[in-house]
Every structure is written in structure tokens, then in C-alpha cells.
Amino acid sequence: MTGSVGAVQDRQVALPExxxxxxxxxLAAYDEGARPPGWRLTPRAVVTFVCGSGDEVLRASDGQQTVVARKFVGDRALVERCVVTLAGDRGLLLVGEPGTAKSMLSELLSAAVCGTSTLTVQxxxxxxxDQLRYGWNYAMLLAKGPSRQALVPSPVLTAMTRGAVARIEEVTRCLPEVQDALVSLLSERRMSVPELAGGEDGDGTVHAVPGFTLIATANLRDKGVSEMSAALKRRFNFETVGPIGDLDAETALVRSQATAALARSGAEFAVDDTVLQALVTAFRDLRTGRSAEGWEIERPSTVMSTxxxxxxxxxxxxxxxxLGTGRDVVRSLPGxxxxxxxxDDPADHARLLGYWDGPVRRRAEGGAPLWRTLWELRDELA
Incomplete structure (x- = not known):
């Protein structure tokens, strides 16, 4: 490893900020409009950061210019609603199937709003x-008693004192009594620390500074979830993040993400576009239970996410x-x-075979060369 410890270039995955x-x-220089308290960018600039500027070249007043890349492949109106929610007094809850980029969207929004996406509770x-509120440095607690110096703030408490965005991943996997710790935080915007009451810290209440808000995520298919209370639901604006609707957009996203992953592995991405499109097509067919041609397919129980x-x-x-050549790439696809x-379900093996005996075979009979090759590789599924 080269460079200093913690240097950005030494990280497997760089933070969005x-x-x-x-x-x-x-974008901070380009859009000088009004910002909500504590925000680094205007709401309009946050939307541009997440959704990109398309082909438009943005020019700042100081002469700088750039094209902002699209980072989230989804509905722009969804992103706009998320930004409006964060600018208000409600928390934002992103729900949807696993693998629909809920976490990525929450990271991008946090990075744009407050400059950090790391104030996260899993x-x-x-x-x-305690992981949502605070803990203690017990050595300092025993030596000096309860004090701000001995307090170990949670990411949520840190966000409150900084006026930043806190993120809670998979909030519905937390037990109900843990979830309920968020109710007063989102309504009263303060946290009580009884151990500090009566000392130099006054009544021991920590008040959120302007800019504090919270983004949570939840999977619709997650097993073993804990139902949110009605009180907590009222304090969140629910936004559903769905699968990517367009085949070409999903293929482009898979290509770019896989290319970046291989670059981190020190290799170039060399999967033919035709093979990549067949891969994405198969995922979309199995995800929806219907082929691109409209043929019915028995959906597997697992989520075929992007x-x-x-x-x-x-x-x-x-x-x-x-390990091999282009031919080996095609041969590896069925496996x-x-x-x-x-x-999740051994019966899904039979459902995949049914997909091969249905759409894959019919496309092969229709003369599509790649699908003919995939049909010939049916035995690989055995």
C-alpha cells in the first residue's frame, strides 16, 4: 500500500463526498441561491448533483464549467420529493426491494446536504x-464522573450537534423499543442525557442545531422485520425506490458499476455489450415474472436486483x-x-430451468445467436 493511512486513494470504495x-x-459556487439552514448546497443543486445535468454544460460565475454526472438512475421527481422532505421537519424513509440503491441514494443526499455520509447506524x-443515543467512556466516567468529555455520542447525536444528516440503515430490523427512541428526536429535536442534569451542562438536554435531519432505509422483503409504531411512521415521509424501468439505463448502470469494480481489482472490464444486455434482460425477466416479449415466467423467490x-x-x-477468453464469459453466465x-428456495432451481426452457429456447429458435449459445449451455444448470 502506498500513501498515508486513510488516504482516499487507499480505499476500496471512496465516499461520495x-x-x-x-x-x-x-455546485456550491454555481448555484448561489437560498439554502436551508445548515445546508452546503441549494436544494436545486442537490437534485442536480444526484440526477446529473444531462448534456448541459453548467457554467459558474467564476468561469468554471462542468457537466455533472448522473449518479442515481431513477425518477427525478422522487429525488426532488426527497430533497423537499430533508429541507422540512420530517425524517425521510426510503423503502423498496433489496438492491434498488436506497443506501446509495441516502449517501448521495447526505454528502450533498451536509458534506458527510458517514454518520450511520446499521x-x-x-x-x-445506546447506538442511537449515546454511550460512555467508562475509564473517564469512573475517573471524573458524568461529563460531556466522558460522553460517547452516537452518529445520530453527532448529527444533532453538527446540524448534519444521520443515516439509519434497515431501521425496521431494529427492535420496536429501539425504534421508538427516534420518536422524540424527530418531533422535539432534542435528546435528554439525564446523567448530565444538575451539573455544568444544565438540565442535560442536547438540542439539535439547524440542519439536522434523518434518513432511514427499509427493505420491503426483509424477513424478521419489526413493525414501526404509528407514532414513528407519522414522523417519516415514505418514498418508494423502485427497480430501474428502462433496459438500456439499467444495462449502462451495470456496465459502469462493474467497470469501476474491476478497476479496483486492477483489471479492465471486457464483457461484450451483447452478453451484458443478455444478463440484464434475464434479471429483468425473472424479476418481473414476464419476459420482454410478454411471455409469462415463474418468478423465483429471491430478488433479482440490479x-x-x-x-x-x-x-x-x-x-x-x-482466467479465460470471451467464450468463457458466455459459458459462465448460466452458473x-x-x-x-x-x-432462499431450492425450488428456484427448477424455476430457472423453466426460464431456460421457455424464453431462452424461444429466443434461440428465433435466430438470436447469443441466446442460441445460452440454450446449448442448459446442461451447465444441472
Missing amino acids: DRYARELAF GTAGTTE AEAVQVASAMGIGAAY HLLGTVRK
């Missing part, structure tokens, strides 16, 4: 209330770069699909 630092700095069945399509494309690219499909 680091990866897009130049765009964020440009929700699990083992998440405690995120998993990226993983398969990356694996195929790594195989092509290190990779089987590995994706057969996760």
Missing part, C-alpha cells in the same frame, strides 16, 4: 438504544480478465445466474 468532491465544490436485531446484476457482471469480467437465483 470524496469521490465527487470537485462536483460538490463546483440497524440489526442486536442494535441497542445490485446483484452488477455482482454477476463483475464476476464475469474478473473471469474474463484473469452465475444459478448462484444468484438459488439462495
